[in-house]
Amino acid sequence: MEEISKNPFFIDLKKKFSTLYEKASGNQWLVCVPSKSSFTKSQINQEFAEMHVLKPSISFKDVFDTNTNPPKSIQIDGTTIKTREGFSKKRNISIITKEIFFNENFQPFNAVLIETPLVEPVEKEVKEKPQKELRQKPVVEKQRQQTQTNQKKKPKEKIQIVPEPEFNIYNTQEVISLSGEIITVSSIFPPHKTLEEISKFLTKFHENFQVFPKIKEKLKEFKQSYFFVKKYEEDAANRIEKLCEDTFSIFINVNPKFSVLANQKYNKIELLSIMKMYVLGTLNIYKKMRELYSEEDDNCYQQIKKEYQKNLLILISNLQLKFFQNIFQRKTPFEMMLVLDATIQKLTKLAYPGKESKSKLLSTDDLLPLLIYTITLSQPTQLYSRMIYCSSFNLTNISTSKFGFIDASFQTSVLTIHEGNACSKYEIEQRERREVERKEQIRLKQEKKKEEEKKERLSQIKRTNQSPRVIDLNKKQGEVKVGGFLSNLLSRDDFLK
Structure with a gap:
């Protein structure tokens, strides 16, 4: 199945039209992403991008307006987009899949992969042709459409019969659990439990789509009814954990692969962890904490x-x-x-x-x-x-x-x-360290000074070369172990000259 995050238009929307993308994600608008086989790179421009960024109508449910000037409106009916005001022709466009993304404030917004672009195809002028050729055209066109319809149906039948290799639940991998331990689980799980990876993982299973609305409604009800109070986070965490367990039960009841995984110890732990991350991300609890503890x-x-x-x-x-x-x-x-x-x-x-x-x-x-x-x-x-x-x-x-x-x-x-x-x-440790270093430097300076004094006294002995003079190197300079007249002579500065 095609991933929205790897779609050329979605990539260009984030990079080349980043202002529009930030506006859409920040306001939690709907982003329609045409299937990559339905358009060419040369078609992507500002108008094309604005046509596929839709804001909800303030008057009607499930009705959205494009970001163009003047805006055009569409209506979502189940898995079909119906064009409304502003479009020259009424068209029905199939929704292939839906994914949840998150903006900078951790708020979720929806992106849907659609069969063809919302931009209306440019009609070429029909030149006059012989009457015979005009009569044959509807028949040829009908045959061509029938061939395309048959070609589209065949791959769908194959996809339903042949399971995708990534859904093999018996291959294993090592992951980090919520408590920080390394556990061995099925390789079917995403290796990193980020909200983006979890969202992609849950949307890979077609069985899950039948319970997404029910889960979304339960989470919406909690957000509207529960009042967060400062320093009572434990109560909120307990209630959210109960919501996670309910979500876990809903998924394993409709998804046979999840049901098998839920009967294996570490796979059950990992599956429950994914449900917890999914619920936390959808509820956007951090926004509440930021308001309470500003x-x-x-x-x-x-x-x-x-x-x-x-x-x-x-x-x-x-x-x-x-x-x-x-x-x-x-x-x-x-x-x-x-x-x-x-x-x-x-x-x-x-x-x-x-x-x-x-x-x-x-x-x-x-x-x-x-x-x-x-x-x-x-x-x-x-x-x-x-x-x-x-x-x-x-x-x-x-x-x-x-x-x-x-x-x-x-x-x-x-x-x-x-x-x-x-x-x-x-700071205390740094001050103590600096004080120790300062004392050590003083000690080294004193030792160096003593060494220099000893060298100086020894050099004086060599210069004088006087045998009566007995020098005690442990005494200060000028002190000698002689007395009387000789002592007085040696103490004179001019005597040694």
């Missing part, structure tokens, strides 16, 4: 700016910073955990260079100052709300796993920054 986000940012302006000694390389900054492009707690894990691995490598970093782990006391410092240098603006989202909506027990340690370290770091103690421990 004050805490602002406070963290002010504290970070204050610390950043102190021009602390930069020990963290750009590599660690880049790894951590990736957290602000991630859309689920699981993806954020992977970023934090990678950042901590890089910090460990910084502390234990070479092969030692693979076997050693940073203790909490060593890790926190480095992690706090890395966060401070990245200057995030929505730190606190992300910490709440990441910690509260894992939807799995991570307390005793590797992700549990990572989560606790991240929470402690953010709370330290929020309380105005960012980098305080790090």
